[in-house]
Amino acid sequence: MVLKSLSLVNYKNLGNKSFEFNTKINCIVGNNGIGKTNILDAIYHLSFGKSYFNPVATQNIKHGEDFFVIHGDYIKQNKPVKVVVSLKRGQKKIMKCNNKPYDKLSDHIGLLPLVIISPADRDLIIEGSDTRRKFIDSVISQSDKSYLSALIKYNKVLAQRNALLKYFALNHTFNPDTIAVYNEQLNQYGSVIFKKRHEFLKTFIPIFKVRYHTISNGHDDVDLIYNSDLFEKDLKVLLEQQIHKDKTLQYTSVGIHKDDLTFNIGEHPIKKFGSQGQQKSFLIALKLAQFDFIKMHNGTNPILLLDDIFDKLDEHRVAQIVKLVGEDSFGQIFISDTHAERTESIVKQAHQSYEIFKL
The missing domain is CATH 1.20.1050.90 (RecF/RecN/SMC, N-terminal domain)
Known part of the structure; x- marks a missing residue:
């Protein structure tokens, strides 16, 4: 399964953004606060119908705007899958797959399997x-x-x-x-x-x-x-x-x-x-x-999101993770990081095709 393209309108701090993604590794780099994690969160939103970081749906609408829209184009088992999530203030969230709205968001869970690794995961230990x-x-x-x-x-x-x-x-x-x-x-x-x-x-x-x-x-x-x-x-x-x-x-x-x-x-x-x-x-x-x-x-590779994963890890652990990510057993991967040079040097070790998006 591969996410081919992503379009965002008024999602969190992102006004209007579009991306065409590599089928293997995609690196989203830039300074803190610029919206790297929000792009990964939008991808998560397409799989689960909600944000990983903020469960209050209306708080994911860009400040000063009335709505958000996330649009993802996938290929799954050689077939196109189009998923759209939209929310307007004062209205119910709408989620569509191939132009067909879901009656219940829970019906969508499992269609686009995804795993996210993020600093927010520390809540699993401390909360x-x-x-x-x-x-x-x-x-x-x-x-x-x-x-x-x-x-x-x-x-x-x-x-x-x-x-x-x-x-x-x-x-x-x-x-x-x-x-x-x-x-x-x-x-x-x-x-x-x-x-x-x-x-x-x-x-x-x-x-x-x-x-x-x-x-x-x-x-x-x-x-x-x-x-x-x-x-x-x-x-x-x-x-x-x-x-x-x-x-x-x-x-x-x-x-x-x-x-x-x-x-x-x-x-x-x-x-x-x-x-x-x-x-x-x-x-x-x-x-x-x-x-x-x-x-x-599920018999398919989940999409893997690595949010700010390389902070606070020693070189050996980073090397082990990159080695794992480079294996063919993984599918499409999205990485966010603050250092473009560090990210590129790390992903080169994986010996897979990659794209770097600088925000």
Whole structure:
């Protein structure tokens, strides 16, 4: 799969920009604040129907303007695919594929597989469990529509159950029959999600360890540990056991929406015991493993976005990443960097065709 061309109108700080891309490596270089990352984010937007960096849709419209439009022309399995995302203030976002609008943006997920590696990924280490769950969900959803469907339904029922708990507290009442209906639905969807997450990680963790070993030259042992309430008991039982606590808290305290991943280096959390270089290598290995998993399940090379990847990494780690990127197992790659000369010298080592765009 290849993104042939990209057109932007009023996206973030970019007024009107068009690009014709190389089928292998594309380098977008320029000073900080000029819009390099925004171009990569627009490409991400075409795959996921949203920004990677700012989930508030209207804040992606250029300041002082009323709308944005992103247009991408792809070739996938030798067929043209045209995707357009547009948003006007006060209106619903519109996403079209080959001129046909989607009823639901979620229907588009997985059509244009993509992996992004960015400094913002550090949130996976330093932020709460919600960020790590979203990472798992993003990887699985690109190759499993039934997972995404179950996740959407679970979150909808969860919101309804939480609203009911608040209603009970406000009105000093309680109806166990109504709660039981929500418990049954959460158990139904939650069990599917838990099983798929568990199966995914059994495949994903060995791939991740191989990637980290290559990047770090075998210096460190790393691990991912999946934490879930559902390892203990069925969700229905847990919900019934925790009902008094939930009534007090006015929200659902157990379930797959509390799942987490522990990131370890040695036998210790990388958040506390990993150096900046080790943490960055850990995150890059996570994302390259994501690439491998999606490729394995989708049968196509995802587009790979490398945003400001060469900062804070030593020469060896950079060399290892360039060596990996140069392999034929990768498809189309987009790199943003502040130093044109550094970028060109690095991509030349990959021995692939490339284009440099100076902003």
